[in-house]
Amino acid sequence: MSSVAGTQQSAGAGRGSGAAQAANLQTTVLEATDLHKAFGPTAALAGASLSVDAGEVVAVMGSSGSGKSTLLHCLAGIVQPDSGRVVYQGQLLSGMPDAERSALRRGDFGFIFQFGQLVPELSCVENVALPLRLGGSKRRDAEKQAMVWLDRLEVAEVAGKTPGRISGGQGQRVAVARALVTGPRVVFADEPTGALDSLNGERVMQLLVQAARDTDAAVVLVTHEARVAAYSDREVVVRDGRTRDLGDSA
Amino acid sequence: MSIAKTFLGLLETGPCHGYDLKRTYDERFGQDRPLAYGQVYATLSRLLKHGFVEVEGIEPGEGPERKRYAITDAGVADVGRWLSQAEKPDLYLQSTLYTKVVLALLTDRPAAEVLDTQRAEHLRLMRELTRRKLDGDLADQLICDHALFHLEADLRWLELTAARLEALRMEITA
Ligand SMILES: Nc1ncnc2c1ncn2[C@@H]1O[C@H](COP(=O)(O)OP(=O)(O)OP(=O)(O)O)[C@@H](O)[C@H]1O
Ligand SMILES: [Mg+2]
Numbered sequence: 001m002s003s004v005a006g007t008q009q010s011a012g013a014g015r016g017s018g019a020a021q022a023a024n025l026q027t028t029v030l031e032a033t034d035l036h037k038a039f040g041p042t043a044a045l046a047g048a049s050l051s052v053d054a055g056e057v058v059a060v061m062g063s064s065g066s067g068k069s070t071l072l073h074c075l076a077g078i079v080q081p082d083s084g085r086v087v088y089q090g091q092l093l094s095g096m097p098d099a100e101r102s103a104l105r106r107g108d109f110g111f112i113f114q115f116g117q118l119v120p121e122l123s124c125v126e127n128v129a130l131p132l133r134l135g136g137s138k139r140r141d142a143e144k145q146a147m148v149w150l151d152r153l154e155v156a157e158v159a160g161k162t163p164g165r166i167s168g169g170q171g172q173r174v175a176v177a178r179a180l181v182t183g184p185r186v187v188f189a190d191e192p193t194g195a196l197d198s199l200n201g202e203r204v205m206q207l208l209v210q211a212a213r214d215t216d217a218a219v220v221l222v223t224h225e226a227r228v229a230a231y232s233d234r235e236v237v238v239r240d241g242r243t244r245d246l247g248d249s250a
Numbered sequence: 251m252s253i254a255k256t257f258l259g260l261l262e263t264g265p266c267h268g269y270d271l272k273r274t275y276d277e278r279f280g281q282d283r284p285l286a287y288g289q290v291y292a293t294l295s296r297l298l299k300h301g302f303v304e305v306e307g308i309e310p311g312e313g314p315e316r317k318r319y320a321i322t323d324a325g326v327a328d329v330g331r332w333l334s335q336a337e338k339p340d341l342y343l344q345s346t347l348y349t350k351v352v353l354a355l356l357t358d359r360p361a362a363e364v365l366d367t368q369r370a371e372h373l374r375l376m377r378e379l380t381r382r383k384l385d386g387d388l389a390d391q392l393i394c395d396h397a398l399f400h401l402e403a404d405l406r407w408l409e410l411t412a413a414r415l416e417a418l419r420m421e422i423t424a
Contacts, residue, residue: 063413206384226405227398230376237366244366 027054029185029218035074035084037067037241044070045081046241050220052186057209057219059229062238068222069190071238075220076109076188077101089185106134110179110187110217112208114194117175118163125150125159128178135182149177153207169200176208183215190222198227205231252346253285253293258302258321258329259353265306265320268294278422279349294319302328329357333364336371339401347404351411355419365412369405376401 030052037045044067052058052075060068073079075086077093086093088108093101110131111117118127128146133139150156153173158166166174172192179187192208193201209231212219223229237244253275260266260274268290276284297303302325309316321329333354337346347368354361376398383394411418 063409210384226373226376226402227380229373230380230398232377235370235373 028052029054030075030086030088030220032071032075032086033084035071035081035086037070037074037079037081043241045074045084048074048084048238048241048243050075050236050243052218052220054185054218055213055216056234057212057221057232059232059235060220060222060238061224061226061229061235064224066238067241068238070241071243072188072190072220072222076111076186077105106131107182108185110182110184112172112175112179112187112189112192114191115168115171118171118178120163123160123162124155124166124174127163127174128181131178131182146177146181149181150174152211153177154203168195169197169204172196172200172204173207176204176211180211180215180217184217187212187217187219189219191224192221193223193225193228201225201228252332253289254297254302255329255332256349256353257293257297258325259333259349259357261303261319261321262326262329262353262357265318267316267318271319278352279345297325300324329353330359333359334367336367339372339375339404344404344407347408347411351415351418352422355415355422361415361419362412365408365415369408369412372401372405372408376405 028051030050032048032050035045035048036043046067048067048071050058050060050071060071062068070079074081074084077086077088077096080094088104093104096104105111118124119130122130125143125146128149129137129139129142132142132145137145147156147159150159150173153176155166155170155173155177158170158174163171163174172195176192179189187208189208193204196204205228208219211217219232221228221232229235234245256275256279257271260271266274268287271294272285272287272290294303297319298305301322303319304322305317306320307318309318333350337350347364350364351361353359354364379394379398379401383391383398386394
C-alpha cells in the first residue's frame with residue numbers, strides 16, 4: 001500500500017481543477033446563507049450555508065434525513081426557505097418573480113435525480129431536447145443538439161427509444177445529457193448514481209464531471225457514497241439541518 | 251498503534267501502576283494480544299525520559315511494579331496533539347482509530363472531532379486517488395479502485411461510529 005501512503009503529502013491539491021481554478025479566478029456563482037426551513041414541526045434546515053464557485057464540484061453528504069435534498073431544493077429555487085438568502089450571480093432568488101425564477105431553472109440550472117425524471121411518453125432524444133424546446137428552440141436544432149449530448153454520454157443508440165425501454169444506467173446517462181444540454185451554470189444532482197451498480201455509477205460520475213468541467217458548469221452533488229463524493233473538489237457535510245465544511249482541511 | 255500514546259491517554263484519567271496500566275490496556279484495546287511486561291516498562295521508561303510522565307510515589311518493596319505513574323502537563327499536551335491529528339489513511343487503521351475515540355471520550359475531549367478530522371483526511375486521499383484514476387490507464391484504475399474501496403470501508407466505519415458516540419460514551423464511562 002505504499003503507493004497510496006505516498007500521496008499523503010500532496011495536500012492543497014485538494015481543490016478544483018476546473019477552468020476557473022486553472023485561471024486562479026474563483027467567482028462565486030451561487031451562495032446560500034443561514035437557511036432555515038421547517039416542514040410542520042420538522043426543522044429540515046436549521047442554519048445551512050453553502051457557497052459554490054464557477055466550475056466547482058461540491059459534494060453534499062450527510063445521513064438520511066439530515067436535510068441534503070431540502071438544501072439542494074432551496075439552492076435551486078424549487079423550495080423557498082423560511083429565512084436566509086440564496087444569491088445566484090448577484091441576484092436574490094427569493095426576490096425574483098416566479099416566472100423569472102422558472103426561466104432561470106430552465107436555462108441556467110440543470111437537474112439530475114436518482115430516477116424517474118424522464119418523460120415516459122417521449123423518446124430519449126425528445127427528452128434531452130425538451131429543455132431547449134421549452135426555451136424556444138426549433139425542434140430540429142434542439143434534437144440535433146440533443147444527439148450531440150447523447151453521443152457524448154455514450155448512449156446515442158437509445159435516442160429513439162422511450163425511457164421504459166432502456167436500462168437504469170442508460171436512463172441516468174440520458175438524464176445527464178438532458179441536464180447539460182442547455183449549457184447550465186450549475187447542475188444539481190441528487191443521488192445521481194443511487195440506483196446504479198458500481199461500474200455504471202462510476203461511469204456516470206466520470207461523464208458528468210468531465211462534461212461539467214468542459215463546459216465550466218458547477219455541480220452540487222448530493223450523495224451518501226464516499227466513492228461518488230470523491231469525484232468532487234470539496235465536501236460539505238449536513239448534520240441536523242446545519243452545514244459543516246470539512247473540505248479545506250488540508 | 252502507539253502504545254506510548256495510549257498509556258498517556260489512560261494515565262490522563264488518573265495515576266496508576268504499570269501493572270494496572272497493562273491490565274486496562276489489554277482489556278480495552280489489546281484484543282487477543284496482551285502486552286508483555288517488558289513492553290510495558292520499556293514504554294514507561296521512555297515516557298519518563300521524555301518528561302511525559304513522572305513517578306508519583308514508590309511503595310516499599312522490590313521490582314518496578316511498585317512505582318505509581320502520573321501524567322505531566324507535557325504528557326497531556328502530547329495526547330491532545332495525537333488525538334487532534336488525522337492518521338495517515340492506511341489499511342488496518344481501525345484499532346488506532348478506535349483507541350483514539352475511546353481515549354477522547356475518557357479524557358472528555360471532543361471525540362466527534364477526532365472522527366471528522368479523520369474523515370476529511372480519508373476523503374482528501376480518495377479525491378486524489380479518483381483524480382489519478384481518471385488520468386490513468388486500466389492498471390492505475392484497478393490499483394486505485396482497490397485502495398478506494400478500502401478507504402470507503404473505513405469511512406463507513408467512521409460514520410457509524412460518529413452516529414454511536416453517545417452510546418459508546420455511556421458504555422465506557424459507566
Ligand atoms: N415535503 C416535505 N414535507 C414534510 N417533511 C419533509 C419534506 N421534505 C423533507 N421533509 C423532512 O425534512 C427532513 C430533511 O429531509 P431531506 O429530504 O432534506 O433529507 P435528506 O438528507 O435528503 O435525506 P435522504 O438521504 O434520506 O434523501 C426530514 O426529516 C424529512 O422527513
Ligand atoms: Mg434526499
